[in-house]
Every structure is written in C-alpha cells, then in structure tokens.
Amino acid sequence: MPHHDHTADDLSVLIRCQEDHDAVVRLHSRYFPDEYGIGFAVDARADGLQAQLQAVEVWVWDDVSLPDFIAQLAAEYRGWSEERTWQTNHLSVNASFHTGGHVALTWNLRRWLTRSDSWQASITTWLEAGEQMTSLAADLREFLPIPTPLR
Template sequence: MREPFVLGAADGARWVVHPPQDPYGDGYVYTAETELHEAGLTATTIAKIDGAYAGISTTLSGFVAGLAAAWQGWDGTRTWESMERELTLDARHDGRGHVSLGVTLRAPGPDWDDTAWSARAVFVLEAGEQMTGLAADLTHLLRA
C-alpha cells in the first residue's frame, strides 16, 4: 500500500492526501481522503477527484504540475476544485520565487449553497524545486 502524501509547514500545519480509491470499480471517479492539521484544528473529508480517463489538465496532479512548470510566475490566482468542491486549491505567485498554496476542505457531498463547514490552510513554497517535488509526489500518489 502506498503511503499518503504529506505537505508540512514550519509552523506545524500539514495537508495529507491518502491514496485514491475507485469506489465504483470503473476508473471514472476516484475518491481520496484528505486532511488538514493546523493550530489544534483537524479537518477530514473525502474528495471526489477525476479518474483514469480525465484529461491531465483537469486533474489535481496536472494542476500542481502546471504550477511547478510556471515557476517564473503568473498573474492572479489559479484554482482547482474537486468534483463536488470538497477540496479546493488556490495558488498565487509572489513574483519573487514563492507560491502561496491555499488548501480548503469542505464537508463531503454536494454543497452548492456554501452552507457546509470548511477549513483552510495556506502553505508557502519555493516556486522551483519545492513545487516540482510536490508535483512529483502527488503524481506518484494519484496515478492509477
């Protein structure tokens, strides 16, 4: 069994993504348990993520790989959401070599009116090697 992906920060915050499962056995939709730990808070949800047949540009690993490839920077905020918004990533490049990666977890299941609980943590990463390593680790975990 593969080990979970863990992104940790100097202040003790952690984002954990467990190996994906194929609940329907068809390869179209995977689920991944994910956790946030920060300042005494622990939040856990099950995120529905695209399966084996999704285009790389729409997947979580594709999103993070795109951030790593754009290490020189971009304007504004780039965002990725799981199928039912249980997991959202947003990234901003400061133009000086660092990426602020926001991770938001929400209650599992559809929440189209934004009434479910949510938890958020922000991780500051070096835009080059650190983002490249994050992308490689997530890709390794999430590949079918």
C-alpha cells in the same frame, strides 16, 4: 466482471508549509470507486485547526487533474499574476505566486456543498516555486495516476 479495489492503500502525500511546520495537509487512504475514478481522504492541521474529509473523488473526465495543475504551476516558477484555482467536489486549491519565488497553496475543505449545517476549513501551505512544487507534482502524480478504464 472487473474487480475494483475499494480498500484504502498506504500511499500518502504530505504537504508541509515551509513557513510554519505545524501547518500540514495530508492526502491519504486512496481508494478506487470504479475504473474511472480515484478517491482519497484529506487531513488539514495547523495551530488550532484540525479538519478531515473522508471521501474526495477525482475522475478521468475532470477538466484538469490535481497533479497537472501543480505541475503547470511548477513549470511557471518565475511567477504569474492572477490567483489560480483547481477544484473537485469537496476540495479546492487556490495558488498565488509571491515575491521571493514562493507559492501559497490554500487548501479549502468543504464538508457539504449545499447543506446549511456544513463546515469549511482552509489552510495555506507556502512552498518554493521551483523544486518543492516540482517534487509535489511528482508525488501527486504517483498518488493520483490517471485511471485507465478496463476494456
């Protein structure tokens, strides 16, 4: 019987807006629900806002991983025209390219998807299209490696 680590580790990723240093998104408390997934917590903070999701989970069968989504955006540092979106159960990230080589990443946290007493919070972090996005993709790849099922 394989052993799965359900305890959180200390690795984290901090995304700080270059325009407003008080606007921060932090991915942390990574855990492994089983051999096919990775779970983590998300904190979003800005002036007048503090939101947290305890259990965002990503799986090997998801269409695109968050690290791959960010890496794809970083590779297109000259820009793109339409907004692009990555999403999983309670978290989505909308990306848009702006003049001056900046990317706006809007992090949308949703506590419940179908309940009427749910809440939603969004925070936008502005990053440089080239080096900062490439660095974020590398940090995310370390934090969210593709799970390798045990055989």
